[in-house]
Amino acid sequence: MALHQDSHLLAHDCADCPIRHRAVCAHCESDELTKLEQIKYYRSYQAGQTVIWSGDRMDFVASVVTGIATLTQTMEDGRRQMVGLLLPSDFVGRPGRSTAAYDVTATTDLVMCCFRKKPFEELMSATPHIAQRLLEMTLDELDAAREWMLLLGRKTAREKIASLLAIIARRDASLKSPRSSRGSVIFDLPLTREEMADYLGLTLETVSRQMSALKKDGVIELEGKRHVIVPSINSLMEETGDDTDGGFLV
Amino acid sequence: MALHQDSHLLAHDCADCPIRHRAVCAHCESDELTKLEQIKYYRSYQAGQTVIWSGDRMDFVASVVTGIATLTQTMEDGRRQMVGLLLPSDFVGRPGRSTAAYDVTATTDLVMCCFRKKPFEELMSATPHIAQRLLEMTLDELDAAREWMLLLGRKTAREKIASLLAIIARRDASLKSPRSSRGSVIFDLPLTREEMADYLGLTLETVSRQMSALKKDGVIELEGKRHVIVPSINSLMEETGDDTDGGFLV
């Protein structure tokens, strides 16, 4: 059974696929896949490069193949708020709109799989499955955004940091081994302190202080500035302020 | 030309309809409309009543016919964050999920047009137009949520209040006359101070103080606690911190 790892757009949960999470199964979708293959192309960006500026004309939609990108909004006076973190298989752009609503920036080296918007829209009208899959993904993103609203509006700085670490730990874990050694998780932060601050609605100084505090309290260990060891994912979760049943999204 | 005002779900912008904004035009959609008519039913709620609790089983999707409802999230210790405001024609619930993710509460008397989830999902697979319309609405909501993330993360209390008033003024205006007397807007707040606070990530005292401050500075006038007069929508917009070109959503 062939897997087309980079046409992430058609990703779905297919019980017959060896990779169930956001994998693409050719035997279910061969038609659409073929058509998608015909209109797709790749673009690469270096870490730090801007993919597109808010307000720019955007004549494509795309999905992330490898690397990490961010969506940010900026106010005239320079205040910045990150509103989305794009990881492999995440989708950018929206059918039916011609200009970008946010700045999209590559925070690591990035490869995107792009589709020109016009043919993509035509394909979408012709193949209902794509619209349904896109709806599903958009609803997930909406849930994540709302979870984030709770964080931004009501959580303390410490809870915000813990929540971000928990999210990264979780997503990282799901990309790699199905389960690392029970309870403990190790990962590299893909964001600078400033980017973390922009995501959490804090200043970079506060981020730094809270990271130090979590380290002092034994919730995390740091090797260098980016390499994080979480000895017990449960103690981290306790710091997030969330229900412990762990229904966290993103 | 017949209008089916309450099957809001199929709402779309039809150039031939007298009401272009989220109206339903029978001649475009007669088939789907007929099927939707067969599975729909109505429910009414009184102001203050809870429509559904987060975590409850939810075997329907629905759209608001009249009145206003809110989506809120609550932390164990009682901190609350509103994550959505549902106005007439807005959609609640999500195909493919069986439990509610948020508390849904009626803030005014409310009438909802409901569809049992199972037949609705079947209908959605059969009629691609519905999924596409739903996708469009969900993308709009996602944009609104992201706009709100900027507000929650980076705006001052005064900017938050001004932004909320601007949003209500705009939505209210679009429901009523196409254009009220150039520049000035009058409306009734559909929310208590506490609800405003939950929406804005503030306390009710801060909301009250900032409302008083805006009044003192002549940005708004108040008659009683709820009736708001905005003498100049432009001066209000200047207080929001947003770009003045006015691309505001929700």
Next chain:
DNA sequence: TTCCCTGCTTGATCTGCATCAAGGCAGATC
């Protein structure tokens, strides 16, 4: 080796909003 330069940490101080507390007002009930 030295010198940057970028990203990070830590300290001192300030401030915007939360918190605690005390009324005020208008509509409902008796």
Next chain:
DNA sequence: GATCTGCCTTGATGCAGATCAAGCAGGGAA
């Protein structure tokens, strides 16, 4: 009319996180 109750306002005080300001660590260039 008196009293109650829900909602709102205003004042006094406290504190979490912002702001201002140094200085450090590590990596790359010469």
